[in-house]
Amino acid sequence: MVQADGAGRSLPRKENDLFKSIVKFYETKQYKKGLKAADAVLRKFPNHGETLAMRGLVLNCLERKAEAYDHVKRGLKADMRSHVCWHVYGLLHRSDRRYTDAIKSYKQALRIDGENIQILRDLSLLQVQMRDRHGFLETRKELLRLKPNNKMHWIAYALANHLCDAKETAIQVIDAYSNSQEERSATYEDSELALYRNTILEEMGRYDEALAHLEATKPLIVDVRSWRERRAEMLLYTRRQRRRRSEEEDDDDESSTTSEEAARSAWIELLSSTEASGDNYFYHRGLQLAVLPEVSAARCREIMRTQRACELPTDAIELSFEQVERLDETYASLATRFPRGEAFLWIPLTYAPRGPAFERMLDSTIRRLTKRGAPALGSSLERLWEPKAGEVVSGRSRGREACELTLRLADAHVASLREKGRYGGDPNGGGTVLEPPTSLLWVSYLRAHCLEWLGDLEAALETIDECIRHTPSAVDLYEKRARLLKRSGDAAEAAEAMDSARTLDLADRYINNKATKYLLRAGRVADARRTAALFTRPEGGDSEMHLREMQATWYELEIGRALAARGDVGPALKKFVAVHKHFADFVDDQFDFHTYCVRKMTLRAYVSVLRFEDRIRGHAAFRRSALAAARVYLGLYDAKVSETRADAERVEPEAEITENDAAAAKARAKRNKQRQRKARAREARAAREGDNLDAPSADASKPKQQHQEDDDPEGLKLLAESRPPLVEASDLATQLAEFAPSRPETHALAFDVAERTGKILLAVRALSRLDQRCVAAKYDKLDGFYAPEAALVDRLSRFVVVFGRAALADGVVARVARTQIARLCGGGGDEEDLGKLVVAKIRAFAADSPVLPSRVAAATALARLEPAATDATAWVLDAALEEHPSRKPLGVKHFENALRALKLDIRADPETVDAFRATAARRFPRAPAFFLPDDDNNNNNKTPPH
Amino acid sequence: MGERPTLDVSFGDIHTQNVQQLRKLNEHTFPVKYLDKFYQEIPTLSKDFTQFAYYGGFVVGAICGRLEPMPDSTTKKRLYIMTIGVLVAYRECGIGRKLLEYLLENASKHPEVALVYLHVQTNNETALHFYAKAGFEKVGKIEGYYKRIDPPDCFVLCKPIHLDTTDPARITAALGLPTDTTATTAAAAAD
Ligand SMILES: CC(C)(COP(=O)(O)OP(=O)(O)OC[C@H]1O[C@@H](n2cnc3c(N)ncnc32)[C@H](O)[C@@H]1OP(=O)(O)O)[C@@H](O)C(=O)NCCC(=O)NCCS
Numbered sequence A: 001m002v003q004a005d006g007a008g009r010s011l012p013r014k015e016n017d018l019f020k021s022i023v024k025f026y027e028t029k030q031y032k033k034g035l036k037a038a039d040a041v042l043r044k045f046p047n048h049g050e051t052l053a054m055r056g057l058v059l060n061c062l063e064r065k066a067e068a069y070d071h072v073k074r075g076l077k078a079d080m081r082s083h084v085c086w087h088v089y090g091l092l093h094r095s096d097r098r099y100t101d102a103i104k105s106y107k108q109a110l111r112i113d114g115e116n117i118q119i120l121r122d123l124s125l126l127q128v129q130m131r132d133r134h135g136f137l138e139t140r141k142e143l144l145r146l147k148p149n150n151k152m153h154w155i156a157y158a159l160a161n162h163l164c165d166a167k168e169t170a171i172q173v174i175d176a177y178s179n180s181q182e183e184r185s186a187t188y189e190d191s192e193l194a195l196y197r198n199t200i201l202e203e204m205g206r207y208d209e210a211l212a213h214l215e216a217t218k219p220l221i222v223d224v225r226s227w228r229e230r231r232a233e234m235l236l237y238t239r240r241q242r243r244r245r246s247e248e249e250d251d252d253d254e255s256s257t258t259s260e261e262a263a264r265s266a267w268i269e270l271l272s273s274t275e276a277s278g279d280n281y282f283y284h285r286g287l288q289l290a291v292l293p294e295v296s297a298a299r300c301r302e303i304m305r306t307q308r309a310c311e312l313p314t315d316a317i318e319l320s321f322e323q324v325e326r327l328d329e330t331y332a333s334l335a336t337r338f339p340r341g342e343a344f345l346w347i348p349l350t351y352a353p354r355g356p357a358f359e360r361m362l363d364s365t366i367r368r369l370t371k372r373g374a375p376a377l378g379s380s381l382e383r384l385w386e387p388k389a390g391e392v393v394s395g396r397s398r399g400r401e402a403c404e405l406t407l408r409l410a411d412a413h414v415a416s417l418r419e420k421g422r423y424g425g426d427p428n429g430g431g432t433v434l435e436p437p438t439s440l441l442w443v444s445y446l447r448a449h450c451l452e453w454l455g456d457l458e459a460a461l462e463t464i465d466e467c468i469r470h471t472p473s474a475v476d477l478y479e480k481r482a483r484l485l486k487r488s489g490d491a492a493e494a495a496e497a498m499d500s501a502r503t504l505d506l507a508d509r510y511i512n513n514k515a516t517k518y519l520l521r522a523g524r525v526a527d528a529r530r531t532a533a534l535f536t537r538p539e540g541g542d543s544e545m546h547l548r549e550m551q552a553t554w555y556e557l558e559i560g561r562a563l564a565a566r567g568d569v570g571p572a573l574k575k576f577v578a579v580h581k582h583f584a585d586f587v588d589d590q591f592d593f594h595t596y597c598v599r600k601m602t603l604r605a606y607v608s609v610l611r612f613e614d615r616i617r618g619h620a621a622f623r624r625s626a627l628a629a630a631r632v633y634l635g636l637y638d639a640k641v642s643e644t645r646a647d648a649e650r651v652e653p654e655a656e657i658t659e660n661d662a663a664a665a666k667a668r669a670k671r672n673k674q675r676q677r678k679a680r681a682r683e684a685r686a687a688r689e690g691d692n693l694d695a696p697s698a699d700a701s702k703p704k705q706q707h708q709e710d711d712d713p714e715g716l717k718l719l720a721e722s723r724p725p726l727v728e729a730s731d732l733a734t735q736l737a738e739f740a741p742s743r744p745e746t747h748a749l750a751f752d753v754a755e756r757t758g759k760i761l762l763a764v765r766a767l768s769r770l771d772q773r774c775v776a777a778k779y780d781k782l783d784g785f786y787a788p789e790a791a792l793v794d795r796l797s798r799f800v801v802v803f804g805r806a807a808l809a810d811g812v813v814a815r816v817a818r819t820q821i822a823r824l825c826g827g828g829g830d831e832e833d834l835g836k837l838v839v840a841k842i843r844a845f846a847a848d849s850p851v852l853p854s855r856v857a858a859a860t861a862l863a864r865l866e867p868a869a870t871d872a873t874a875w876v877l878d879a880a881l882e883e884h885p886s887r888k889p890l891g892v893k894h895f896e897n898a899l900r901a902l903k904l905d906i907r908a909d910p911e912t913v914d915a916f917r918a919t920a921a922r923r924f925p926r927a928p929a930f931f932l933p934d935d936d937n938n939n940n941n942k943t944p945p946h
Numbered sequence B: 001m002g003e004r005p006t007l008d009v010s011f012g013d014i015h016t017q018n019v020q021q022l023r024k025l026n027e028h029t030f031p032v033k034y035l036d037k038f039y040q041e042i043p044t045l046s047k048d049f050t051q052f053a054y055y056g057g058f059v060v061g062a063i064c065g066r067l068e069p070m071p072d073s074t075t076k077k078r079l080y081i082m083t084i085g086v087l088v089a090y091r092e093c094g095i096g097r098k099l100l101e102y103l104l105e106n107a108s109k110h111p112e113v114a115l116v117y118l119h120v121q122t123n124n125e126t127a128l129h130f131y132a133k134a135g136f137e138k139v140g141k142i143e144g145y146y147k148r149i150d151p152p153d154c155f156v157l158c159k160p161i162h163l164d165t166t167d168p169a170r171i172t173a174a175l176g177l178p179t180d181t182t183a184t185t186a187a188a189a190a191d
């Protein structure tokens, strides 16, 4: 890795050879020998900079960090003009993931030796890793200039252009390279390069050219499937593009019908190519668009590029009668040709317009799938009951209506199967085939699913109990029962139920994980740990460590939440930080791809990995861990504030913070000192151990691969080493703003941080982002009020409380803040009376938004500004009785939150609280949260579990 | 029950990982409750004589047989069917018969198995039919066999496998009948 040329830097022959051997030993991981060689040089030339630096590099590989940095720095001091020293410094930074510092060091090295290929290459890797796209382009250009004979340099340069959006140049570079090749054949590399070039053409919207290029390169292609997929896709776009042009030029294009035909048969061919491809929804998307030539090329491409999983163009496109017929015909003929292809039968149900035909289709779907034993049928149908934002609903049977229809059909079948052993409800006099007993089981199970979705949890439980009596050995049924208990608000019973379901199949990791999760939801952390440990390697030592190594983020998030809920701050933070680290690891894992993919020419995959990594921190697990950790930090801060407040008189927010930070800084300094002492002791120990390692093989293996024991299970060290809570929280908020900018919780958090740091402009910015950037998150998946507007009114009221006075001050900052807040409140009104504006906004929101979580947010906000206002509690009570006509009813969590808010934030009078409690208890009779205080006996009288 | 479909079942071993499914099955099939000891023993027995029947991915029936020494022989064994049960919803679809066939077929491959026998509550017409159909014969009756259910009496049913005698007296002796009516209560049934 490190080049030794010119490194002798006035060393005599013998020492120069020794120096070269250090480099060799380093590269072959014989660190012990490397150290010896370095020592031999240093005995004679104790100030030889490059030797010092190399010794540091070797020490770094032996995990002797402090010594390593010390050596490299001494080396640099002794020889500032050595590119070797700078390069080594860069490598050291890199190994500690300080990429920006590493880049700086490499650049220093290049200032001295600008044409050093090795350093240029190392630099380019870091640049692409850090997405310094233009720097990367420059470096690759330089490398190509220096070594144009290396084919990798051409490819990497093309890629760099592509990443910089210089697609035209990228194509030219690829062509220049290809033309310089003697002969092209169907090798994997040429094939990949051709397909890569083709994706760039597509990204540029040059579909005709892409299609022609595909035809021309056909003989080169090894990955035939990809080629066919690309061709089918280009056929979708090109004819439309052509048609639009010809429409504009007002002449008709005769080739269009034939190319429509070509597109359709290309997709049908793909769908029928293997047994499994009939279920490939990417192909179904292509087919639907081929059958719908009315859709523009741009829309087609957007759909093909953005839809995921089982999403379909027909979800997003309103269809005419004629289009429905066309699609139906296509699917009907495919269904006859491929009787085993379930998707051909299922998909028409998803776009069918409301009406008898839809009902017949739904009914035959229920028969077909319950007969086959599909426990997931209800979940699949939920896409009709609960359409996603942006899906077409008009003219289609959706929401409660669809769920109730399913329930009616299921009811009829249950009755008929019980009585006659055959499906019923058919206008032609019922099914003729005698059904196996499982048909009744699965129809009943579907029935339970409908009842659950409709919010009738007691009826769902009864139904599932019938199922259990029917087939008491089926784990799925007990799992469902546990979930129903959870949805009923009884986390403890739910955990019991899931745990006993677990005992039915001890070899089933899925149910084991479910039981773990449910135990955690019930706060039974120790039991959950024991349960999770059942599926870890016993020889892996500590099971928590094993789960961390396996990057079991779901577990870390759940246990972190459970720990945080009971105030175990340190251990909780440890879990959230672990998830955070997994993401850093995912990002780091790219390093292997930068060299490998270019060498192996897997360019399409490489570019998609880079794009995937760009977005990876938008993943739910990252979001949740960041959010949860930030909440813990804010909690720590608040606890400290109330401590201080207990001592001192009330202080202004600004002053409070500085004081706190000063106290924290002092504590930190003390802890730092302790930490350094400990670190020194640790390193001394490591050094001693290192010296005992003699065999080169031991040296060569990765030093201290995995620590089997967690040396900080309580997270005390973590807490001690972290920066002040507000700094940590604000850091997390910044990351969320970058990676999850459209989530309401991101900006809500940003506000919560700004509120505490007293930064008025940051608070205003968070509020306007909450207003403008967010998409509504689904209510029932979240545990706070995260609907953007609900979060907004809540934070607006807090703005008035915290910054109200500051916003009235003179000066630009205050004026900007005033104007912005007034704008957020709907404009107009008196900017000098923000309180009034916000109250008006709150009232308007409450009037518009009758759902419980919104009303709770509004009531909380109002109570904060006008404690005497009486309408706040009425909003909540009304909302508790309100039932949305078509949506899924709200979950128990929302009622629990509302009750808590009524008591603590809104401070409603006892009668109101009790009235709400009673309403909630009627809906969730099993939820302990809504029992009367002396209701403990009731608790025991519940229907006994199985 | 009216018309019944015939179901294609598959078989699977009973082991410690899934033995709790046997407990669920038995709780929904038999009037008596088996003790933990029973469920600890089952996974240790030969898979030739203990087996689950699966339909649609679920356990719907099970047979549990165990080899016992013959009182009058050092080489021969007798095979005792502790339980055979099919979930109510899955009965009369041929599953019980298939479970019994599984056991009988395996028994015939073991030359040391002299006979298969079991106890049936005297009022269990279904089971009596079921076993009669499979070639079992009544060889005795034990009064007061069951302690908690009524009637407390049972029949002893038997089917020869590799039996070197046709003398009914030897058979009843081998089964400890009728002189000693308590000796064969080895079944964990009780409680
Ligand atoms: C995996 C998952 C899809 C399964 O969901 P599920 O158990 O069937 O639960 P649902 O789909 O009904 O709802 C999602 C659950 O996430 C919960 N949730 C919401 N916000 C959460 C948060 N910040 N942290 C943890 N869980 C959260 C919801 O409360 C809901 O739980 P509940 O209905 O069990 O009370 C879902 O739990 C999830 O997205 N988890 C995190 C994803 C993750 O970390 N994946 C790691 C893969 S690398």
Ligand SMILES: CC(C)(COP(=O)(O)OP(=O)(O)OC[C@H]1O[C@@H](n2cnc3c(N)ncnc32)[C@H](O)[C@@H]1OP(=O)(O)O)[C@@H](O)C(=O)NCCC(=O)NCCS
Pocket: B029, B030, B082, B083, B084, B085, B086, B087, B090, B091, B092, B093, B094, B095, B096, B097, B098, B119, B120, B124, B125, B126, B127, B129, B130, B131, B133
């Ligand atoms: C006895 C039992 C295992 C039979 O299982 P099954 O799967 O229903 O039986 P099959 O469908 O295989 O029936 C086989 C034969 O038994 C007979 N039989 C089964 N149930 C019967 C009934 N209710 N009435 C009359 N005969 C019956 C039939 O003759 C049948 O032959 P066929 O199919 O030619 O008519 C089942 O009824 C059961 O679990 N009962 C409760 C537990 C029990 O009593 N076990 C025996 C004591 S250990």
